[in-house]
Amino acid sequence: MSEQWFERDPLWFKHAVFYEIHIRGFFDGNDDGSGDFRGLIDKLDYLQWLGVDCIWLLPMYRSPLRDGGYDIADFFEIHPDYGTVDDFREFVDQAHQRGMRVIADLVMNHTSADHPWFQESRSDPTGPRGDWYVWSDSDEPYSEARIIFLDTEASNWTFDPLRGQYYWHRFFSHQPDLNYDNPEVQEAMLNVLRFWLDLGIDGFRLDAVPYLYEREGTNGENLPETHEYLKRVRAEIDSRYPDRVLLAEANQWPEDVVEYFGDGDECHMAFHFPVMPRMFMSLRREDATPMYEILERTPPIPDSAQWGLFLRNHDELTLEMVTDEERDYMYEEYAKDPRMKLNLGIRRRLAPLLDGGRDEIELMHAILFSLPGSPVLYYGDEIGMGDNVYLGDRDGVRTPMQWTGDRNAGFSRADWAQLYLQPLMDPVYGYQAVNVEAQLRTPTSLLRWMHRFIALRKEHPVFGLGTYEPLRAENTKIFAHIRRWEEDIVLCVHNLARSAQAVELDLSEYAGMVPEEMLGRTRFPAIGELPYLLTLAPRGFFWFQLKATES
């Protein structure tokens, strides 16, 4: 009964800090060159210290790994490189003992072409699994659905010579889409969910969730049938598995994404994709307008739901949810080397995207942490790890975690040549310059700053639960807003510019209150009726708690 480690808290995810882990790249517990669950267990103390509330695991299932494990060949087995189901159970238990929850990626939309279901379906069209995938005699249907992996795929249909028919795939051609019109498929996927929930997992990040159904004359995204099925999944969870969470990956505009919350009866969380590129855009342009605009365009969500917010993740920095013009700007500014582009995005880690600028990294985290939602950190970004754009696909941002300055970055005791990927060795981001051990011992390091900053955010539930009230000033280089929850009022002011800035904020509503800076607890002059003047260092920010004068 792993839930016993926690107090019941159905809304835990609303004030949690998430941390995304690529198991293969985190720590090698059995010296074979690849990260695994034994290794992950070894590093739980570190994650607990960092302040992580919930670990999000990239896919861990058996897979031929032609798409980083998002091509699942058996939903009920752990990939042998990572360990066994028992190792997984032990990991979840150990994480729970340290007060951390665990969610894992689950791909419902498709399987690997190696999955026995698909092999059966193609070889026995009239058999029990003949209808489990989307088959067609022609490649004409559903022509309005866009192709997502533009760089590799020419069509969403691929001909299977064995069955003599085309099969549907929204992603790679080795990832056939399951046919959710078949009730057996719906039930089979519920069984997958139950299996892992019974093992104690705290939820799922549902990969590629908008594409479950296909309908002629539509783009095949966000269809009503998809929402209906997700509501069924949610009802199952609510009835049998309290305190678990469904996190939707729907790379869509906010007005479409909110549909995934339903009326609080669908997904608990969904990623807010469009806000992320706009943070980078605002920083480069020194203009808060794109951020204010996308947040304005974000509809309200049910009280029991939450946005997932991130700066970077295991995929490319996706530019699907921006205009063509904005995309060109982003490429121009952040992907000068064409190798850095992938599909509609930029495959780089946070630190290199920001040219390694410490002020910029801190500022971006401050903005991220100040927004309404739960932040999701990507492993290695807390120490400012770099990337390797010369590696294929998204491997460049999935190199081994840099634990120490020792051999193999302290990631593995295997031979150098045996590692799944070699750790970074360049003079700026290489493991001798950037590693956990050194940063733990250096009080001014990025890691130590992150630790304090995570603790600060967690001290104030207002960041997870409070309102968001934009505070637009005449100086557009300033991104300022108020967060409010019960008695707690927080004012966040961020300077996007490379130069020092002054800003006058209309705080008359709070006249008489005293802003107390939250990191150093310094009291600032009381707010009066006149505009409140603040000066900020280049890329600087202030978070204030507004306090009643008498306290």
Add this chain to the structure above:
Amino acid sequence: MAFDEQSVIDFVTRQRWYGAKSRAVAHSEVLESVELRTTEPRFTLELVELRYETGAHDIYQLVHGEEEIDGLDDPAAARELVHAMRSGLTLQGSEGSVEFRRVEGFAGLGRELAEARSVGAEQSNTSLVFDDELILKVFRRLEPGINPELEMLRFLTEHGFANIAALGGWYAYSGGPMSATLGILQQYVSDGLDGWELALQEIADDPEQFLTRLRRLGEVTGEMHTILGSDLSDPCFCPETPSVESLGLLTATVDEEIESVFLALPEDDDRLEPILGRGEEVREQLRLLTHSGSIGKAIRTHGDYHLGQTLFSDGDWVILDFEGEPARAVVDRRRKRSPLRDVAGMLRSFAYAAIAAELERSTPAPEGWEEQAREQFLEGYLDTVDTSLLPSGGIAIDRLLAVFELEKAVYELRYELDNRPEWVRIPVAGIQRLIEQAATI
């Protein structure tokens, strides 16, 4: 008999052992009910869930009497629990069962219990003493899993550690709502003198005598750690090698604590003068102490070790209270840690005793007493402890010990500033000592 929901809530929330004073209770529910005694006077053991408005919940143990919501004040009810242990009963409930167990060969169970009195109600339990020979501790707010005190006492008993109050029995629930230890029965050391009291007394009367006793306490502590780290076959006790960054994590944690405590130090307090403005110096010392070196092995430890957790009885020490720090969650208290954490806790309590003798008994400890106390204790400790559990080499031991002492002293400083200003000089002296001494190790 059944009690209505509101009167149960009213009763529980009034008790000292009620742990969630600031929370609004939404409702309560009886999760399990087990008949403890079916003839008059009837007693029923109940697990009651209090659900708070936030959605969180706690489970409490109550022993209903005929008329009372909780009848544990009645010696008859407490006696009933001991009888059940003696007979090794298993009582079925609707969702699970309560198992009562006795320790074979425990003499105290063989006789009738006459007198019972309740002793100082603590935060999370109710304790009763029978005939000055047995003590029954009934846990109120239940936490899942085995209680660390029971687990430690059983392990130490089975592995032949003699310096504890012998374990007589226990009872535990396992079933749908949770599995948890409900109560423990132990020998009551009636003629024991509390180690803290003894220290204050002998610092005044016979400081030399107490130093020899401390050497013995060091030996007992070393034996305790050796035994706690001796069983490779028990995963709950098997010594572990901490991960490579454990020293770094410890350093970072202590460093941030120092930074934040010094940031908030009042500037107008004379008692703080020796350390005022020296926060950066303290942090620098910490860096020197942790610059290199290892952390040794992690084992199960006492967890909250100081003179107040010992008794001196019949010429030897008895170690008490293996619960760990009450403020921490059970899982956290069961975590393995360096045994030097316990040692540091004890050394800090010598510093407290030296000054308390002056503050409370008006007899200052002789010059250099604390230093000698430390030496005696450490000599005894290092004589008996399995040194493979410690960092290798005397210097590495001294350094890690200094880090743990610093951690404790900084915690004490924060605590005393908030709670007992007249005691502030103790952690101040401790920190000052560590600044000056650290440079030499």
